[in-house]
Amino acid sequence: MRVHVADHPLVTHKLTVLRDRGTPSPTFRALAEELVTLLAYEATRGVRTDTVRIETPVGPTEGLALSSPAPIVVPILRAGLGMLEGMVKLVPTAEVGFLGMVRNEETLEPSVYAERLPADLSARQCFVLDPMLATGGSLIAAIEYLFDRGARDVTAVCLIAAPEGLAAVERATEGRDVTIVLGALDERLNEKGYIVPGLGDAGDRLYGTVANL
Template structure:
């Protein structure tokens, strides 16, 4: 497998993703499933976090127990759809710092346009996980990561629900130092920049908009 790309090949993720892909899934069901899949993906992308130990008292005795080492990591949501994954990730790691970056895709050029950015301090000392449900053309993710690097982030990972081969290739070319985790690598992009077979527009399905 390409070291730049990790497809999280877990039966629970595959099953829940199929439920999300169904056009009949309600907004409520889609949101709930997205949070659940976010939990499972977060387990995988944080599997190698560094640990240290501290002395604690159990009800029976003293022991040296493992705890996370270093500064709190930072989740960065690419608005607006990234917030769906973000909610599930924060439930799993409630002490994580959170940043938001607003991007929209120009319908004519498909290029990403930034309109908002708010980040925690000292990104250079933190693992930064950028989240967006869809890695389609890759333009929004590439532009967001470029901005994060400019303001000091040095240890960045990207997490998405679905990826296209085109988006993965574009990310690898633009940011070969940023590994990608995804629940599925789909077949292709269509002429409108949508992932096929995909699941439609994640933001619209999450928020009930069109």
Template sequence: MNVTVVDHPLVQHKLAILRDKNTGSKDFRELMAEVSMLMAYEAMRDLELDPVTIETPLTRMEARMLSGKKLALVAILRAGLIMVDGILRLVPAARVGHIGLYRDPQTLNPVEYYAKLPEDIRGRRVFLTDPMLATAGSAVHAIQVLKNSGAQHIKLMSIIAAPEGIARVEREHPDVEVVVAAIDDHLNDHGYIVPGLGDAGDRIYGTK
């Protein structure tokens, strides 16, 4: 299974507050960004490093810095934006792309209404953000959009996933690694993750 669960105590602590129905939109937004930033440490563990020579106040030394491999953060609108905001604190030079999708309430299938990606997406390592990996319809569609645009190295980052969503990504895009903070129990009849945290977009922006 090409899935990494970030079970760090700080992530799990903040996730518990995110799940709480009494957590307001302001705190929810801040926590989503913080959890995303913490998850990025694990998701970016395999970034390449190059040796560089620097001079400390005492002496010259060989250190290591990120190689020239470029990064792209691509948000599935709208909820994925808050994750990008958090990750940009770590890698502010990353380019940002957007894929606009909404889920048809009847079929639960994704409907694409917008896509804007860095022109050089083919040469970048892509981190696709989608807070809730439920049916995975949106994620699978977005991954295909990225691949059609030439992206070759893609990781999907979600805060919470359902087993059904993970299984679908593995089935349709087995080359894509999934990084999550939790794998929940199941999907309900409306395609929501249980126990989950509700509709992430509504809780982020205070809408219903």
């Protein structure tokens, strides 16, 4: 598993505002979109391309174009939706799939309750969007789901992560082609499973609900 933690002043600045408990939901949504676009530059560094011949106004040349089939972007509902526009703004030709995941309160295991994805992902580069990599359960389940559909490489884009969750993903995906792109790697999880210092519940802050932390 490859891990890339973005090291850029603009990323750090936007994360600082996102972390502030006084940042209102509209500002939070706008900054999350901007931050994902910055992270998407790193996430798509290995995107597949083909060499193409074109004509400029003054002569022929060669360039690169995204390979076919197009990459597929998969936000994990619901919080991943807040990251979608930032990603497709950078890769407008990408297709979009959806994974809805919920945790069983008895087993604490995540399960898929809704999905809109191609049946065969064997030729697709998959980009998963999940703002918080906390325990890693949802992201692991999503990655496994995509590999079960035939995906060969998966890149996950997360705003922040906890070391415990990152380690869990690494253990679960050993031997597979997985990349994690992060805005920041935080200190730890607290007893409730929230990332510290974190930014609270990303879904609640995106959509204006108040979480009991």
